[in-house]
Amino acid sequence: MLQSNQKIQSYTYLNEGLDFIFESVEMGVLIENMNRQVEFANQVFCDLFNIQLAPHQLKGTSIIENLPHFSLQFEDAAAFEKSITQIPATQLIKNEKWKTCDGKILLRDYIPLFKDNELKGHIWMYREQKQTTTLQPQAATSIIENAFDHLPGEIAIFDTDAKIVFANKAYISSNEKRIWAKGKTLSQYFSYANLSTETALFRMENIKKAIQEKQAVSWEELSIAPTKSKQYHLRTCYPVFNTQKQIESVIEQSIDISVQKSLEARLKQVIQQFFNTLDKVNDIIIQTNDELKLEFINKAWEEITGQSIAAYNGNSIFDILSVKRYELYGKMFAVLSGEASEKSGLLTIQAKDGKEKYLQYNLQPTFSVDDKQGVLATFTDITNQQLQQSQLLELVKREKELNELKTAFVNMVSHELRTPLTVISSSAEILDLMLQSGKSHGEVSIYTKQIIDEVEKMTAFMQDLLMVSKIEAGKIELNPSPSNIAAFIEKVVANGFNPWKDGRSTDIQIKRTPVKTAIDEKMLEHALHNLLTNAFKYSSGKANPVVRVSFAKTYFTISVVDNGIGIPAAEIEKLFTSFFRATNAGNISGTGIGLIVTKYFTEQHKGYVLVKSQINKGTIFTLKLPYLQ
Amino acid sequence: MSQHIVLVIEDEPAILNNICTILQISGYQFIKAANGAEALQALATQTPQLILCDVMMPGMDGFEVLKTIRQNPATQHIPFCFLSARADVVDIDYGLHSGANGYLTKPFTAKDLIETAKRLLG
Numbered sequence: 001m002l003q004s005n006q007k008i009q010s011y012t013y014l015n016e017g018l019d020f021i022f023e024s025v026e027m028g029v030l031i032e033n034m035n036r037q038v039e040f041a042n043q044v045f046c047d048l049f050n051i052q053l054a055p056h057q058l059k060g061t062s063i064i065e066n067l068p069h070f071s072l073q074f075e076d077a078a079a080f081e082k083s084i085t086q087i088p089a090t091q092l093i094k095n096e097k098w099k100t101c102d103g104k105i106l107l108r109d110y111i112p113l114f115k116d117n118e119l120k121g122h123i124w125m126y127r128e129q130k131q132t133t134t135l136q137p138q139a140a141t142s143i144i145e146n147a148f149d150h151l152p153g154e155i156a157i158f159d160t161d162a163k164i165v166f167a168n169k170a171y172i173s174s175n176e177k178r179i180w181a182k183g184k185t186l187s188q189y190f191s192y193a194n195l196s197t198e199t200a201l202f203r204m205e206n207i208k209k210a211i212q213e214k215q216a217v218s219w220e221e222l223s224i225a226p227t228k229s230k231q232y233h234l235r236t237c238y239p240v241f242n243t244q245k246q247i248e249s250v251i252e253q254s255i256d257i258s259v260q261k262s263l264e265a266r267l268k269q270v271i272q273q274f275f276n277t278l279d280k281v282n283d284i285i286i287q288t289n290d291e292l293k294l295e296f297i298n299k300a301w302e303e304i305t306g307q308s309i310a311a312y313n314g315n316s317i318f319d320i321l322s323v324k325r326y327e328l329y330g331k332m333f334a335v336l337s338g339e340a341s342e343k344s345g346l347l348t349i350q351a352k353d354g355k356e357k358y359l360q361y362n363l364q365p366t367f368s369v370d371d372k373q374g375v376l377a378t379f380t381d382i383t384n385q386q387l388q389q390s391q392l393l394e395l396v397k398r399e400k401e402l403n404e405l406k407t408a409f410v411n412m413v414s415h416e417l418r419t420p421l422t423v424i425s426s427s428a429e430i431l432d433l434m435l436q437s438g439k440s441h442g443e444v445s446i447y448t449k450q451i452i453d454e455v456e457k458m459t460a461f462m463q464d465l466l467m468v469s470k471i472e473a474g475k476i477e478l479n480p481s482p483s484n485i486a487a488f489i490e491k492v493v494a495n496g497f498n499p500w501k502d503g504r505s506t507d508i509q510i511k512r513t514p515v516k517t518a519i520d521e522k523m524l525e526h527a528l529h530n531l532l533t534n535a536f537k538y539s540s541g542k543a544n545p546v547v548r549v550s551f552a553k554t555y556f557t558i559s560v561v562d563n564g565i566g567i568p569a570a571e572i573e574k575l576f577t578s579f580f581r582a583t584n585a586g587n588i589s590g591t592g593i594g595l596i597v598t599k600y601f602t603e604q605h606k607g608y609v610l611v612k613s614q615i616n617k618g619t620i621f622t623l624k625l626p627y628l629q
Numbered sequence: 630m631s632q633h634i635v636l637v638i639e640d641e642p643a644i645l646n647n648i649c650t651i652l653q654i655s656g657y658q659f660i661k662a663a664n665g666a667e668a669l670q671a672l673a674t675q676t677p678q679l680i681l682c683d684v685m686m687p688g689m690d691g692f693e694v695l696k697t698i699r700q701n702p703a704t705q706h707i708p709f710c711f712l713s714a715r716a717d718v719v720d721i722d723y724g725l726h727s728g729a730n731g732y733l734t735k736p737f738t739a740k741d742l743i744e745t746a747k748r749l750l751g
Contacts, residue, residue, distance in 0.1 A: 426648065433654050588687050
């Protein structure tokens, strides 16, 4: 039986203030003085050692006297008694294990009690060792919480009122704040911790949303780190259900996605740069999906066609190239189906301004990770090249024509000069032979006249050439004077055309009453002379050419009609080009000058030349002239 | 020496006359033809020892005349010389390759004419 403190007043109380603390701890505490009397024992001590007394009743009792009662508790009672009687005095001893008779293990701490550097007593602290094999719920929770504390991500558990049940160290790093935050809302904690309440409110909204919707809610949160760098977190609130499928709590978890976000931003930037680059390319670039719907068109489309990109986005590529282009479509399907790895061709489109554009295109399948390949089409505007090419071809053609004209001119001049020169030279030689031999070979005058005639012809030819050059320089001016047209025609015809050298003559027909008018006789004679010469030259062996004059009210016409070889219809418009000669002129000599002169002189009279011709039937040249005063 | 007969085909009357006069002075006989048709007509009845022919003539040109003459066994052996205002090397070459034995470019001298005639007459 344990002795109670009969000498209660005699002991010295060593531990003022400590008993308050020791009373509330969950350990059995016994304090003794140097006389080995109990100074203090708490309720837990009494419970552990099965002492039926109240703790204060033990005060002042002798430890040694009561020792057998204490040691009875333990399997090795002798060892326990020994450990009490032989106190190691100044040494702290922790966690000594003492196995009790009913199988429990008590852990004992010994603390020597000093006051003013003098050993004044002993403190014994006993606690029961918890069974590690059967984990208590409390312990399990602490293990999980400990584990949560070691996770890098923020984790917090909220009750259904959105109050903090637990927050790991990543969520709230300070122990003090963490303890404070328990049972508070995020808003209260953020306000306490001087953080953005806006962020807290947003998180709380999502906690409530997870509870209401009974499903996880995720969002990205941007924060600025102390290093001023942007930090992105993917935060998720998971509702936690109990066995009755009711929400018990909400776990909020965050993952740092800053690296992913920065990669994503970089990728976006690269893609944007890529598209910007594509927009600066001169070629049209179109990308379609596997259904040939437009996925991308660059700005060159607008620049080349004048049509807006926006109007087509998402539509079929056929909307863009709306005209039926079976060849292009066929190629496009061939590329799409994988039948061909590449196709190209040429296409003309009508730009918005109505101009035709030539586009050279190339079709390729797009790169695709799945099997859904589209078509990548590039269109190069080759309108300018095409234009340049046709201009070049035109120039080459013109150059060729000019060369031909030059050759024709040289040949013509050569022929026109060589023929009279042959006459002149041979006539002169005959005259010389006659002089040398003293023999006459016909009349001398025949040869002298031939020489004079040919010189005249050559002079006339030279004048014609000069005339063309003057006409082309615009140096010849009209000088009209009143004239009797009928008499004028007679005079022109009489000068070489009545008869012509082949014996044929010219018929003159005058219709209606002649009207008095002014003309430049020199010019018109020249014009008519050329027409009459042609009429005879190109109708050898046919009927006489006819000059028809007709007087109308406001104008009169002079027509020269022949029954000759005619002029090919396609060549009529070229007739008034310098040195041009119709292809059917053959060996009939001519300069290609006459008609230019005729046209020019007619136009000087404010009139114009009409041509009507049929191959092998004949030609009618008509000068339509106004009456001049 | 028996006089050689030369057929002269030329559409320009003054040139035709003068050539014939020069030939006559030099002791040749001549037949005048103002075009190809007249020439072929003359050849039907007479056989000259030499033919002088203009190239550019209305109707049948010199080449056609030559071709016709060469196709006719009665006339194909007769030496043939072109007279032409076409004096380009290409034209001369073409003329000689078409079967002519000579090519005189206008204007030619009496000396040129006679020397050519002599050469062709052998």
